[in-house]
Amino acid sequence: LHPSPKRANDNEDDPRRFRMLIDAVVDYAIYMLDPDGIVTTWNPGAERIKGYTAAEVIGTSFERFFTPEDRRLGKPRRALETAGRVGRFESEGWRVRKDGSRFWALVLVDAIRDEEGRLVGFAKITRDMTERRAAEEALRDSERRFRLLVNAVIDYALFMLDRDGRVSSWNAGAERVKGYTAGEILGRHFSCFYTEEQRQRGLPERALETTIREGRFTTEDWRVRKDGSRFWANVVIDPVRDEGGEIIGFAKITRDMTEQREVQRKLEETSEALHQAQKMESLGLLTGGIAHDFNNALAAIVNNLDMAGRRARNDPTLARQIDAALEAASNAAALVKQMMVFARRQPIQPRPIDVNATVEGVVSLLRRALPESIEIAVELGTGVGRVEADPNQLQSSLLNLAVNARDAMPDGGTVTIATTRLRREATPDGAVPAGAFACITVSDTGTGMPPEVRRRAFEPFFTTKPVGKGTGLGLSMVYGTVRQLGGDATIESEAGRGTTVRMYIPAADAAAAALEPAPVETPTQCAEALRLLLVEDDPIVSMATAELLEDEGYAVQSAGRGDEALDILEDNPDIRILVTDIGLPGMNGHELAAAGRSRKPDLKVLFITGYDHTGAADTAAPSPNTAYLAKPYRPEHLFAALQQLCRAGAG
Ligand SMILES: Nc1ncnc2c1ncn2[C@@H]1O[C@H](COP(=O)(O)OP(=O)(O)OP(=O)(O)O)[C@@H](O)[C@H]1O
Ligand SMILES: [Mg+2]
Numbered sequence: 001l002h003p004s005p006k007r008a009n010d011n012e013d014d015p016r017r018f019r020m021l022i023d024a025v026v027d028y029a030i031y032m033l034d035p036d037g038i039v040t041t042w043n044p045g046a047e048r049i050k051g052y053t054a055a056e057v058i059g060t061s062f063e064r065f066f067t068p069e070d071r072r073l074g075k076p077r078r079a080l081e082t083a084g085r086v087g088r089f090e091s092e093g094w095r096v097r098k099d100g101s102r103f104w105a106l107v108l109v110d111a112i113r114d115e116e117g118r119l120v121g122f123a124k125i126t127r128d129m130t131e132r133r134a135a136e137e138a139l140r141d142s143e144r145r146f147r148l149l150v151n152a153v154i155d156y157a158l159f160m161l162d163r164d165g166r167v168s169s170w171n172a173g174a175e176r177v178k179g180y181t182a183g184e185i186l187g188r189h190f191s192c193f194y195t196e197e198q199r200q201r202g203l204p205e206r207a208l209e210t211t212i213r214e215g216r217f218t219t220e221d222w223r224v225r226k227d228g229s230r231f232w233a234n235v236v237i238d239p240v241r242d243e244g245g246e247i248i249g250f251a252k253i254t255r256d257m258t259e260q261r262e263v264q265r266k267l268e269e270t271s272e273a274l275h276q277a278q279k280m281e282s283l284g285l286l287t288g289g290i291a292h293d294f295n296n297a298l299a300a301i302v303n304n305l306d307m308a309g310r311r312a313r314n315d316p317t318l319a320r321q322i323d324a325a326l327e328a329a330s331n332a333a334a335l336v337k338q339m340m341v342f343a344r345r346q347p348i349q350p351r352p353i354d355v356n357a358t359v360e361g362v363v364s365l366l367r368r369a370l371p372e373s374i375e376i377a378v379e380l381g382t383g384v385g386r387v388e389a390d391p392n393q394l395q396s397s398l399l400n401l402a403v404n405a406r407d408a409m410p411d412g413g414t415v416t417i418a419t420t421r422l423r424r425e426a427t428p429d430g431a432v433p434a435g436a437f438a439c440i441t442v443s444d445t446g447t448g449m450p451p452e453v454r455r456r457a458f459e460p461f462f463t464t465k466p467v468g469k470g471t472g473l474g475l476s477m478v479y480g481t482v483r484q485l486g487g488d489a490t491i492e493s494e495a496g497r498g499t500t501v502r503m504y505i506p507a508a509d510a511a512a513a514a515l516e517p518a519p520v521e522t523p524t525q526c527a528e529a530l531r532l533l534l535v536e537d538d539p540i541v542s543m544a545t546a547e548l549l550e551d552e553g554y555a556v557q558s559a560g561r562g563d564e565a566l567d568i569l570e571d572n573p574d575i576r577i578l579v580t581d582i583g584l585p586g587m588n589g590h591e592l593a594a595a596g597r598s599r600k601p602d603l604k605v606l607f608i609t610g611y612d613h614t615g616a617a618d619t620a621a622p623s624p625n626t627a628y629l630a631k632p633y634r635p636e637h638l639f640a641a642l643q644q645l646c647r648a649g650a651g
Contacts, residue, residue: 363378
């Protein structure tokens, strides 16, 4: 055993206990040196940390625990000198174990003096700090890496705010997203990233309050860049706390979502447009089918009523009743016609018409038709030019829009009808290509539509009006009209904010602008009683029409099919006129006419067009030997068409 040092402490009286204590300590190397640095005592902790046994080390210089570099620099000596001079030496540094490996040591050297103050040696305590140092190193490392990361992230603005909301750190992403350099923004309050209006609503303060209260704040909203431009931001704020849990600031992550938002919006818009187009398409098919069947039924009703009317001339009561029935039938026919227009199955006779002139014509009509409480404003653009359209359809579209505007303004207001020529991009669903359009706008200051009404307003039979007030066909007719013309219609409306409906119709090019005035006809009787062949597959319609024609003095032969009709034409060379439905089973009306004319080139043909006839525009080449008549028709129309054909042949 080694004698305990002479030093004033509690253990002086009990060297044995002191010895036991030191021997129990294994985490610290505790040993003594004589004034020259020779090891004089050694504890188990020293053996564990440095690897030497007491026997190996006692009596040797403590310099062996130093690295060769430190020895060369004279560090061991200086440690003892310092301890001798000031009483204590403290350092951290690399030390060497017996096996040559190094460890990071925390070293304390105390000078020991006897009663006379003479230096008798040193007490040395060494602690192995290798692990602690590694941990600290790792922490520093991760902090450094984190800083690198934060600055490498340029898609996110990552920055810190102090407790008052002033910017206290700023990364490269923040500079990129918000436009401020670190120098410009550090120390400024983060409310400068908000819009004026958001600041007035107290949003910056509220964001920090929420962060404190709920531990986190997230939002998506507009934010402002340095140059004043806005971007759509995804924002996350987290509180930053000290070890005691006190909030000392905030960490803020802001991401510029403008592009994503735009892409998302486009996607939604396109799929919505596509969905809408598909819905309209299937509604069109359905409506067209119903209208077709209805039309045939109406044709039979009208024809039979008409014949009954002729026979009831001597019975005024019956005649009146039949007239009333005819009136109702003609109202029904008007409705069916609107359905046909929506389904784009109404044969149209488009010709170049001047948009502004058409609008002016309708406006003069409206001035008389709309109540005085409604003001009409007209804004006709210059150079709007012409469109290829059926003037009647265009007029009734405008009337429909004006009537809707009137209904939306029961307490009065202003309806504005404007025209302009513009270039328009293709619609999202691609149905209407880009091009030059004449745009007719009808806006009102009325009740407007909530979104669910606006979305469905173009659908046929969609109405919010009470039974008997609206059929829900007005807007669907407008829609069908412009689509059939290769254009498009849009509704802009908000509940309480009025409505704007726009009709975009492809502009007709100047070459097609030659206007032909519609000839006014004065009906004249055909010079001779003509033989005609009537081809109609519906037996009821066929019978009724034949009777009508015979009543009028024509010699009628009937066929239900094209091949049957050709046989009759073959056997009866004196048949001069063919009256044929276009939609026939097997050979259609056009094919029949062509085959008939190959036998008899001057055969006159009156086509009766039902819903199957969508190509009137293409086939209506002005030929004196050809005419068209749309179902359902009044007998006068049929007779007039035939007379015109006769006259053309005679002239
Ligand atoms: N200018 C408008 N202001 C407010 N709502 C409108 C306007 N135009 C149309 N609507 C709404 O759209 C619905 C459909 O209009 P649409 O013209 O197709 O049919 P309708 O007017 O109800 O009946 P119809 O025109 O066949 O007599 C209307 O019932 C109404 O709710
Ligand atoms: Mg309407």
